[in-house]
Amino acid sequence: MATSVTAAGRPAAPADANLATRLVQWARGHRQATAYLGIVVAVGAVLFVWNLWTTRTAERAAGARLEQARLAVDSKNFRLAASELSQLVANYSGTHAAQQATILLAQVQLGQGQNQLAVDMLKRFAPDADRVYRAQAYGLLGAAYENVAHPKEAAEAYERAAEAARFPFLRAQFLSDAGRAWVAAGDTTRALAAYRAIVAAGDSTGAAMEAKVRIGELTRGAELP
Known part of the structure; x- marks a missing residue:
């Protein structure tokens, strides 16, 4: 680190040393404020560690409850599964297990x-x-809307699912679902937009072939896929 030189030829004290000296002098002159600051830092550290520990503990407990609920689903005891999952979602909100439980609970409810x-x-x-x-949440929401005969809302949910999809084949599937729902809602324009998006992406051969068929049906053959 570079230092300045005084007129007498002696190196001047580094700026960092001067800053440290001033801080020490300030702390000595403000002992009460320094003590309060130390308490705040200590409390903050304790709260951070406590929050980390409680979060991990909650995740473990929620994970155990989720496994119990899955066993109930596997044994087709859907009433017990729904009860377990509902309690998990309510008591462990914010955990990853609670989010998985919400998805599983929605599947149970649809079933x-x-x-x-x-x-x-x-x-x-x-x-x-x-x-x-x-x-997945938006995809299930779309399915639920279709089941209660709300095709417009279903199509919108499927499109949100397509936007959030992490894999191309899932995006194509959700767009296909959206196209079907838009047809049911009587909106041919938006249905065609969904099917054309599948064809343009070319991510899924099966979905693209189906989309071309739907485009042909909706345009009565006027538009060649």
Whole structure:
């Protein structure tokens, strides 16, 4: 580190040393403020460690409850599964396990014909879901809307699912679902837009072939795929 030289030829004290000296002098002159600052820093450190520990503990507990709920689903005890999953979502909100539980609970509700319950829950959950779960949440919301005969809302949910999809083949599938829902809603223009997006991307051969067929049907052959 470079130092300046005095007129007598002696090196001047580095700026860092001067700063450190001033800080020490300030601390000596403001002992009470320094003590308060130390307390604040210590409390902050304790709270950080406590929050980290409680978060990890909650994740472990929520994970254990999720496994129990999955066992209930596997054994087709859907009433017990729904109860376990609902409690998990309520008691461990914010954990990854709770988000997985929300997805699984929606699947259980759809399987049991409780479509409106699924709609109400997924409408709250999907917008703020982690990216890992967002596409699936919107996809399930689209399915729930279709089941209650709300094709426009279903199509919009499927499009949001396509936007959030992390893999091309899933994006193509959700766009295909959106196209089908737009047709049911009577909006041919938006249905064609969804199908054309699949063809343009070329990410999924099967979905692209189906999209070309749908385009031909909607345009009555006027537009060659």
